[in-house]
Amino acid sequence: MSDKRQRARVQGSWAKQLPKHSGRTVPNIQGTQNVPPAAACWGGGPQKTPHAFEFQQPSKSNRNVPPEKVIEQAGEYEISHGPSGVSRLMLQPRFLPPEEADWTFSKLLAELPWSQKTNYRQGRYHGLKTCQAYEEPRLTCWFGELPYTYSRSTMAANTQWHPSLLAVRRAVERLSGHSFNSLLCNLYRDGHDSIGWHSDNEASLGAEPVIASVSLGDTRVFSLRKQPPPEDGGDYTYVERIRVPLSHGTLLLMSGATQDDWQHQVAKEYHDRGPRINLTFRTIHAEPEGHKTGTKLRFATK
Numbered sequence: 111m112s113d114k115r116q117r118a119r120v121q122g123s124w125a126k127q128l129p130k131h132s133g134r135t136v137p138n139i140q141g142t143q144n145v146p147p148a149a150a151c152w153g154g155g156p157q158k159t160p161h162a163f164e165f166q167q168p169s170k171s172n173r174n175v176p177p178e179k180v181i182e183q184a185g186e187y188e189i190s191h192g193p194s195g196v197s198r199l200m201l202q203p204r205f206l207p208p209e210e211a212d213w214t215f216s217k218l219l220a221e222l223p224w225s226q227k228t229n230y231r232q233g234r235y236h237g238l239k240t241c242q243a244y245e246e247p248r249l250t251c252w253f254g255e256l257p258y259t260y261s262r263s264t265m266a267a268n269t270q271w272h273p274s275l276l277a278v279r280r281a282v283e284r285l286s287g288h289s290f291n292s293l294l295c296n297l298y299r300d301g302h303d304s305i306g307w308h309s310d311n312e313a314s315l316g317a318e319p320v321i322a323s324v325s326l327g328d329t330r331v332f333s334l335r336k337q338p339p340p341e342d343g344g345d346y347t348y349v350e351r352i353r354v355p356l357s358h359g360t361l362l363l364m365s366g367a368t369q370d371d372w373q374h375q376v377a378k379e380y381h382d383r384g385p386r387i388n389l390t391f392r393t394i395h396a397e398p399e400g401h402k403t404g405t406k407l408r409f410a411t412k
């Protein structure tokens with residue numbers, strides 16, 4: 111658990127929520143700037159009442175960190191109903207039977223043109239805009255008639271689909287009822303490889319994209335977190351969270367508003383993990399001339 115979430119829980123049982131975290135609920139008391147009543151008295155001269163600092167139960171307006179949900183059973187899930195629409199997941203463990211999954215995994219591990227991509231993130235240094243290069247902590251390769259740009263770097267078009275990938279694509283299309291013209295393959299060599307919080311919301315994916323993700327190899331946890339409401343100013347402390355363990359042969363489909371209202375990641379793990387391949391089938395649309403390509407609409411943390 112991050113320090114911030116830990117702190118939020120501890121505060122929930124012993125103290126009023128810090129005003130910074132509870133922006134909507136703490137009233138401005140008698141001209142003080144968001145200071146809880148007890149704190150407002152502290153050091154303010156002689157106290158007339160002897161019990162001014164008794165422990166107070168946290169008020170109902172305190173916000174709790176919602177418990178993380180886990181999805182591991184096959185099925186369709188509506189994970190939220192707003193603000194952009196309905197966000198959906200569909201999970202199908204053992205989508206590829208074990209023997210086919212084993213064979214596909216070893217072929218792809220040995221035969222795909224894996225490489226490590228360099229991405230760029232913008233920052234600021236002494237008020238100046240900077241562009242910092244970083245190596246992705248995993249290997250990737252791309253298949254599709256169009257290039258794919260994310261995190262300010264482009265993967266070239268590549269129409270040399272491996273036959274095993276075509277077979278998996280046919281099976282995904284049959285089950286999902288969607289067609290896909292492109293595929294991003296990720297290889298997590300061990301538990302130290304990862305993908306950071308992001309949404310697959312590049313303009314080239316269009317509105318409400320359907321993304322089909324097939325996992326092969328060792329199980330890794332796919333996590334989702336809801337986008338915070340605008341008034342929380344980018345603070346994810348109180349957002350809903352979901353964990354989806356993705357095991358060998360599993361299919362996960364994301365659709366509806368999932369890329370608008372949620373982010374996802376596969377975090378690093380600090381115990382031994384074997385290699386894992388993830389195949390994310392997508393549909394890429396040609397972008398209109400002059401359109402700024404591949405800019406993440408909100409986040410670029412891949």
Ligand SMILES: O=C(O)CCC(=O)C(=O)O
Binds near residue numbers: 323332375390
């Ligand atoms: O490895 C995974 O399951 C997730 C991959 C992913 O988020 C992506 O390629 O955008």
